[in-house]
Amino acid sequence: MPGPKRFGGRLWRDPRGRIGLLLLAVVAAAALLAPLVSPVDPDAQRDVVATRFLAPLTTDLHGVVHPLGTDRLGRDVWARLVYGARVSLTVGLLGMAVSLVLGVVVGSLAAAGPRSLAVLLLGATDFALGLPRVVLLLLLAALWKPSAVLVVVVLGLTGWMPVARLVYAEMRSQLARPYVEAATTLGAHPARVLFRHALPNALAPVLALATLGVGNAITLEAGLSFLGLGVQPPAASWGTMIASGRDTVVNAPWVGLAPGIALVLVVVGCTLVADAVSEQ
Amino acid sequence: MARSILRGLLRGAAVVFGVVTLTFLLLHLAPGDPVQRLLGPAATLEQLEAGRHTLGLDRPLPEQYAAWLGRAVRGDFGASIAQGRPAAVLLAEAWPATALLILLSLVLSWLFGILVGTVQANTRRRGLDTTTSALAVALNAMPSYWLGLALVMVFTYQLRWLPAFGAAGVDAEFLSGGARLVDRLRHLALPLLTLSLIGIGGAARFSRAAMRAVRDSPYLVAARARGLPQSEVVVRHQLRSALVPIVTLLGLSLPAVFSGAVFVEAIFGWPGVGQLLVQAVQARDYPVVMAAATVSAVLVVTGNLLAEFLTGVVDPRVRHAGA
Numbered sequence: 001m002p003g004p005k006r007f008g009g010r011l012w013r014d015p016r017g018r019i020g021l022l023l024l025a026v027v028a029a030a031a032l033l034a035p036l037v038s039p040v041d042p043d044a045q046r047d048v049v050a051t052r053f054l055a056p057l058t059t060d061l062h063g064v065v066h067p068l069g070t071d072r073l074g075r076d077v078w079a080r081l082v083y084g085a086r087v088s089l090t091v092g093l094l095g096m097a098v099s100l101v102l103g104v105v106v107g108s109l110a111a112a113g114p115r116s117l118a119v120l121l122l123g124a125t126d127f128a129l130g131l132p133r134v135v136l137l138l139l140l141a142a143l144w145k146p147s148a149v150l151v152v153v154v155l156g157l158t159g160w161m162p163v164a165r166l167v168y169a170e171m172r173s174q175l176a177r178p179y180v181e182a183a184t185t186l187g188a189h190p191a192r193v194l195f196r197h198a199l200p201n202a203l204a205p206v207l208a209l210a211t212l213g214v215g216n217a218i219t220l221e222a223g224l225s226f227l228g229l230g231v232q233p234p235a236a237s238w239g240t241m242i243a244s245g246r247d248t249v250v251n252a253p254w255v256g257l258a259p260g261i262a263l264v265l266v267v268v269g270c271t272l273v274a275d276a277v278s279e280q
Numbered sequence: 281m282a283r284s285i286l287r288g289l290l291r292g293a294a295v296v297f298g299v300v301t302l303t304f305l306l307l308h309l310a311p312g313d314p315v316q317r318l319l320g321p322a323a324t325l326e327q328l329e330a331g332r333h334t335l336g337l338d339r340p341l342p343e344q345y346a347a348w349l350g351r352a353v354r355g356d357f358g359a360s361i362a363q364g365r366p367a368a369v370l371l372a373e374a375w376p377a378t379a380l381l382i383l384l385s386l387v388l389s390w391l392f393g394i395l396v397g398t399v400q401a402n403t404r405r406r407g408l409d410t411t412t413s414a415l416a417v418a419l420n421a422m423p424s425y426w427l428g429l430a431l432v433m434v435f436t437y438q439l440r441w442l443p444a445f446g447a448a449g450v451d452a453e454f455l456s457g458g459a460r461l462v463d464r465l466r467h468l469a470l471p472l473l474t475l476s477l478i479g480i481g482g483a484a485r486f487s488r489a490a491m492r493a494v495r496d497s498p499y500l501v502a503a504r505a506r507g508l509p510q511s512e513v514v515v516r517h518q519l520r521s522a523l524v525p526i527v528t529l530l531g532l533s534l535p536a537v538f539s540g541a542v543f544v545e546a547i548f549g550w551p552g553v554g555q556l557l558v559q560a561v562q563a564r565d566y567p568v569v570m571a572a573a574t575v576s577a578v579l580v581v582t583g584n585l586l587a588e589f590l591t592g593v594v595d596p597r598v599r600h601a602g603a
Contacts, residue, residue, distance in 0.1 A: 130584070
């Protein structure tokens, strides 16, 4: 694998990588700079009757402009969108990070460890891969008190298997190469060979998979919140926003459309970056 | 072949058993229980104790698990705590609706997905390839619960063409055979369209990659050089070998399609396993959750086995490897 700098440069030269990175950067910037991007408080309800269901770009009687309109409680949709992005992106990234760590550990151990350990770990991976992820998510989220932390843990615990498989396959092929033998001959500790030499070389396809996984995790998080099992109202999250838009499809379609479009943009961004990474 | 099928069956049974055990543990280790939900916050401690006793929830966990397993093997999943009807009956009513939805959407997704992917892989017009690829990425990125909502917005409220809820109209009982079928199809349209559009996006992306991977192979160049018409080269030679990875992925995509179906059923009130599961989990209806988890695991495992079997049918190397 080339250095991170050259890797990034090539990613940027691929039009898909460029568009994807830009999409993700815009959403991430909006989430990080939420108070600057939207001066309105996402949970502020003033005069509910006078300010609810305002169409996009209207100015309410307090003189506040609502770029994406307001919802049933008169809350600003744009403000909720950018604050909701914080929740969605954090949960998605952390969930995938948990999966990534678990997957890399299981995959590397299976590739480098003794044969019996490999059989055991790969068997467990295959087994976990066969479990219906949504059923587990539903159960865990519905049975325990719903919270963002729980969703992260559940996403992490149900998403590591593809990573483990890929890491295993990549590591096996890396460990068979001459440079590994060279490093071992020079007296490098097995752990050093594994993590400093083999793993970085196996990382590109894993990175692609992880990027895709982030998009997936964000969609699932929003889905759980949509069913009322994830982030709890009144906290803004894209899933709860889509759910509340469901009842106002007729008189205020923007309430549900806006978070959905944001979600699609993020997932498209992840897909494009993943495509570009996997072809490096 | 027979041996690999047997191995697949054993592995499938292990997965189903694992799902069931995990579901049981999660249900019983989680705080809160169905008796509380059923009797409400005003129930006294004695009433709660009595309720737990009648449902057998006060016995030790291993004993409850063994009892459940013993009855489930004989097809007895107990009675729904919330509805009083046997869980097996509820599931028997629900699973055909889910199977129909998933099966039809898989067929539509892959039919159109392979078609689009084939055109993309072989066209010389880069603009067409880029536009359709972008469209496929966007479709595949859409969450089912949101796309469903958007379709309802257009087809139910704007155009007033299609119903957005349930599997049949309230007057379905009184319709004649033909009209009843039309009614069913109209109710099926939006849930099916939602799942299929997302599926087409994914299937097209994968088919394009699979078709491109073999596009410049020497044997295709040879087929063209022998003067075979383009259509025959594509269908009989290119598609034939691209079909192997496609069928493998079809099986692997099944859990994802089922996930999509869970959300789609919840939005459209489609009376399937997904909707039943969501309702039962929220009501802590233990017997129904257990039965629904069992059925969904069996559905997914069966689909994977079928795909494995189909891979053997389309790929002679796999077919003869086990012998």
